Amino acid sequence: MTRPRISDSAVRRLALYLRLLRELRGQGVELVSSRELAERSGATSAQVRKDLSLFGSFGKRGRGYAVDALAHTLENILGLGQSWRVCLVGVGKIGTALLGYRDLAHRGFHVVAAFDTEPKVVGTEVFGIRVRPLSELPHVVQQDGVEIGIIATPPESAQEVARCLAEAGIGAILNFAPVELTATDHVPVRTMDVVLELEGLSYLLATASRGDQGTTAS
Amino acid sequence: MTRPRISDSAVRRLALYLRLLRELRGQGVELVSSRELAERSGATSAQVRKDLSLFGSFGKRGRGYAVDALAHTLENILGLGQSWRVCLVGVGKIGTALLGYRDLAHRGFHVVAAFDTEPKVVGTEVFGIRVRPLSELPHVVQQDGVEIGIIATPPESAQEVARCLAEAGIGAILNFAPVELTATDHVPVRTMDVVLELEGLSYLLATASRGDQGTTAS
DNA sequence: CTTCGCTTGTGAAATGATTCACAAGCTAGT
DNA sequence: ACTAGCTTGTGAATCATTTCACAAGCGAAG
Numbered sequence: 001m002t003r004p005r006i007s008d009s010a011v012r013r014l015a016l017y018l019r020l021l022r023e024l025r026g027q028g029v030e031l032v033s034s035r036e037l038a039e040r041s042g043a044t045s046a047q048v049r050k051d052l053s054l055f056g057s058f059g060k061r062g063r064g065y066a067v068d069a070l071a072h073t074l075e076n077i078l079g080l081g082q083s084w085r086v087c088l089v090g091v092g093k094i095g096t097a098l099l100g101y102r103d104l105a106h107r108g109f110h111v112v113a114a115f116d117t118e119p120k121v122v123g124t125e126v127f128g129i130r131v132r133p134l135s136e137l138p139h140v141v142q143q144d145g146v147e148i149g150i151i152a153t154p155p156e157s158a159q160e161v162a163r164c165l166a167e168a169g170i171g172a173i174l175n176f177a178p179v180e181l182t183a184t185d186h187v188p189v190r191t192m193d194v195v196l197e198l199e200g201l202s203y204l205l206a207t208a209s210r211g212d213q214g215t216t217a218s
Numbered sequence: 219m220t221r222p223r224i225s226d227s228a229v230r231r232l233a234l235y236l237r238l239l240r241e242l243r244g245q246g247v248e249l250v251s252s253r254e255l256a257e258r259s260g261a262t263s264a265q266v267r268k269d270l271s272l273f274g275s276f277g278k279r280g281r282g283y284a285v286d287a288l289a290h291t292l293e294n295i296l297g298l299g300q301s302w303r304v305c306l307v308g309v310g311k312i313g314t315a316l317l318g319y320r321d322l323a324h325r326g327f328h329v330v331a332a333f334d335t336e337p338k339v340v341g342t343e344v345f346g347i348r349v350r351p352l353s354e355l356p357h358v359v360q361q362d363g364v365e366i367g368i369i370a371t372p373p374e375s376a377q378e379v380a381r382c383l384a385e386a387g388i389g390a391i392l393n394f395a396p397v398e399l400t401a402t403d404h405v406p407v408r409t410m411d412v413v414l415e416l417e418g419l420s421y422l423l424a425t426a427s428r429g430d431q432g433t434t435a436s
Numbered sequence: 437c438t439t440c441g442c443t444t445g446t447g448a449a450a451t452g453a454t455t456c457a458c459a460a461g462c463t464a465g466t
Numbered sequence: 467a468c469t470a471g472c473t474t475g476t477g478a479a480t481c482a483t484t485t486c487a488c489a490a491g492c493g494a495a496g
Contacts, residue, residue, distance in 0.1 A: 003425060007483075008418065015417040016398065033443065042398050045443090046485060053445055061444045062492035078417055079424025086416075097315040098412070103396070107413050108420075147423055148416065171426070172419040174412075178321070180234065180260050188422045190415050194316070194392075195325050197408050198304075198366065199233040199296055200226065201390040202326075204406045205365055206297025207221060208389070225453075251473065263473090264455060271475055279474045280462035 004054050013051055014074055016041045021071040033064035083108040087146045087170075089161050090153035091116045091131050094176050098152065099127040109148070113140050117157075134161075141168035148172050155179045162189065222272050231269055232292055234259045239289040251282035301326040305364045305388075307379050308371035309334045309349050312394050316370065317345040327366070331358050335375075352379075359386035366390050373397045380407070 020040050024032055034048040041048070052058055052065070055077055059065045075081040086109050088095055098104070099111060114129045115137050116122055122133050132140065140146065149165040151158050151173060158177035165173055166184045175181055175191040238258050242250055252266040259266070270276055270283070273295055277283045293299040304327050306313055316322070317329060332347045333355050334340055340351045350358065358364065367383040369376050369391060376395035383391055384402040393399055393409040 011418050011421045015414055059444050062442055079420040093315040093318045097311040100311045109416050148419055171423045174415055190419060192410055192415060196233055197392055198327050200229050201366055201408060202297040203229045205389045277474050280472050
């Protein structure tokens, strides 16, 4: 019941634990140890216990954690007991792929509106969602109580769209455009950038092939 | 010229700096200060200087950093002077979107092969890339020297594909399937998970709407 | 009822990352 | 040549996260 400051990486791990717990629940498993959760999530058992203990004591010593109860607790903490209304801005290739991604709805994220500026796209239906002109965004977000906005526009427009979403009272933004979004005070933004991830891998490859011919033991 | 251990987040920032530097270079800017880079990248100026100083001294006191020279240095460090060969496994919605994403090639990541198991897709051409049967993966990866593999399969197959890529001698993996990949020793994996990101935002929304009515100052 | 094996919960220690603060140094202007 | 105004590079300090290590507790078995 305490509400501690909790880091991004901790939240991510908690979401991962929840995913595993749901899977285990589906398999009829009733108890799971921190060691087991750790193995499946790539963390250490101490880390798992520390993460979970932030919010209280949910485990039974000697036995582990009750899968179903812990799943419900995490759902509460993460706000995943309820479902969220999401809107999508930018129905290009990525946007279309997202609209067709059934898992979003299954996991509680319902895309209730989509927007674009391109006249060829506006008015069409994509995977059952009608594409509206961007100008309707403020009205729809307020009217329908949209909580999360996904930006899948070209990078040039992303900042402007973010500002627009923020002004319309959106609660959070998931950004696929490869730019750093600023000036969205109070609205948390998370950016997913394929190229940036690839560049991170490039660094590892480059250092591995250069000096780091280490670990050539045996 | 030193090769320090460098954290993931630092690498990400360096890639971001590089992106900004290239933009500035395109605008004809020759010098940039740490303060300016910081503003545009969302970091602090001290952070920028610390990051850059890990690899040597590139700046001129009183003036800043030479845009072009620093860009080249970062390209070297990150391995982004060269181009990389990438293969894609899983030509579904996300896979198709990736194949159509021109920026990958522009940034030096060339998709040279695509694989799938679905008979309807195998043999077709998607955005100019012929889709091959998965069975050809080991041969192609070795023959063409593919360095990076992108997994865009359903989660059930992802682990198996990762193992296959690793055995074929791939250097790194970018994973879009919502599972933790293990058993790929020595092969770095980076996972991009839309749902996990949304769940992170969900946590923020949930805590914001619950107790945390703080910062309600006038 | 006692013992044994296993697991949690958690202070304390270690490690890692970021911020501070300032000496050193460059450039332009006088 | 000197001063004024910026900016870098970096040790030290702060802050955050992860790992360690172990007492406390549970349940099964005898």
